Amino acid sequence: MRYVWWGNPIQEWATALAVAFAAAVLMILVRAFLIHRLEAVAERTETRVDDWFLRMLRNTYSLSIVILALYLGSLMLEFSKKYEVSLWRVAVTTMLLQTAIWADTGVRVWRRRYRQAAIGGADSTAGVASTAIIDFILRLFVWVVFMLMILDNLGFNITTLVASLGIGGIAVALAVQNILGDLLASLSIVLDKPFVVGDFIIVGEYLGTVEYIGLKTTRLRGLGGDQVIFANGDMLKSRIANQTRMFSRRVAFMLRVRYGTPPEQLAAIPAMVKEIIERQEKTASFERAHLRNLATWAVEFEVVYWIKTDDYFVFMDTNQAVLLDVLRGLAEQGIDIAFPTQLNVRPAEVYNAQDAALHWPPMDKGADKGAGA
Structure with missing residues (x-):
């Protein structure tokens, strides 16, 4: 007697499970092999690329591997068009989530590396403050983009949502344009490094040692002991003479x-x-x-x-x-x-x-x- 379940014989279900199990075991073994090899390479080299790949592989979740393996096994079975679309969406959503996790891990690895390189340097204080906002912006961008892709994959119409976000973003940007200007100026100071903490600079009629570079302001310690505070946007609009360099x-x-x-x-x-x-x-x-x-x-x-x-x-x-x-x-x-x-x-x-x-x-x-x- 031939048993049928959800339109597929038991023998085909067994084949599908065997394929899913084999795929899961293979992917787990490949992940373990790559992690082992990258660990050996990372110990011999000083490059950051192998460290990024190593951390990303370690953040490859077993749940994602199991779901993808089950989807591969389901290809051995026959379902209605509705179920096939649903299974495809689940598999793609899993892949998108795992990719977002990899991207998020890459940003966090970059931030950790940047902070370690800045420890003990003249710009360590500025590095901590600046990388925090850069890390936040990059991770927010990653998750917003991938969440929109996931919603689109699940069948939601994201055109209206994207348009609403665009209009809302413009309104918010106009409302806080001064704050955003100082924020972007802070990123420019950190990335371009016209000065770092500890430099003696002259800005217009003011001169002093850079004491702090924040998200909105930069602070100098004047020769008389007073603290002079500049908005980052105003700082970049001025001519700066860096005496330390x-x-x-x-x-x-x-x-x-x-x-x-x-x-x-x-x-x-x-x-x-x-x-x-x-x-x-x-x-x-x-x-x-x-x-x-x-x-x-x-x-x-x-x-x-x-x-x-x-x-x-x-x-x-x-x-x-x-x-x-x-x-x-x-x-x-x-x-x-x-x-x-x-x-x-x-x-x-x-x-x-x-x-x-x-x-x-x-x-x-x-x-x-x-x-x-």
Whole structure:
């Protein structure tokens, strides 16, 4: 006697179960083999790709494997069109959910790797704050896209839903455009890295050390100890001078010598300054020293050299040493530094001088008497 269940003989059900069991065992074995191989590869390499695939394979759920195996076994059976469509939708939904889980796992692995790379660095605080929002946006995007695909696969009309989401998104974006602008500016700061936490920057008339980079604001610690807070959008609209990323610093100063200094001594000044700067061979590099101008009250020399460091304290120490040696060299050669002078005249003396000018030239007293007579 031949038993039939749901339009299929028992023998065909047994065949379908055998196919499903074999498919499930095969997929589980393949997953275990790939995990074992990727673990060995990940230990020998420093690339992130194998780590991503390893974590994604580990997040391949056995339930998904069983459902897909049962669907493969169901292909051995004959069902009505309605049941075939339902089974297909269940299988596709399972595949979409598993793919969404893989994508979500990839985003989380990226976030964990980014944070580990930032730990101990200057931008660790900014990295934690920024990757949190990037992680949230990417995972939200992944799940929204896959949920819409799942709804479409299950037979729902998502056209109206997508249109509604689009209109609602535009309304929300207009309502919070300033917040979204600062949020996107935060992502731009983190990804482009014009500065990181710990950098000394100049923004317009404000200068200080970057203390915090948040989702909406960036905070500087000023030289006076005050905290200056910028909106991220305003920060990116400004011109930013990042002093920390200077590989070298250019120093230019004017050396003013008193008039009356002999030309021979004036001619020796550039060579003396060059020898002083080149003495600082580890930190300074001489560029030029020239007599630039015969000014109103001084003979002016322009000196330019480079300090080969981005350390501000080394810069100040080197510049101080150079200036002190220049003063010593001028003193040894008997050359005086020029400085502007001011003649102090009492008001009465000014009045008498003006009065004398009005009666110039002076009149002969004898002539006056003769004329009077």
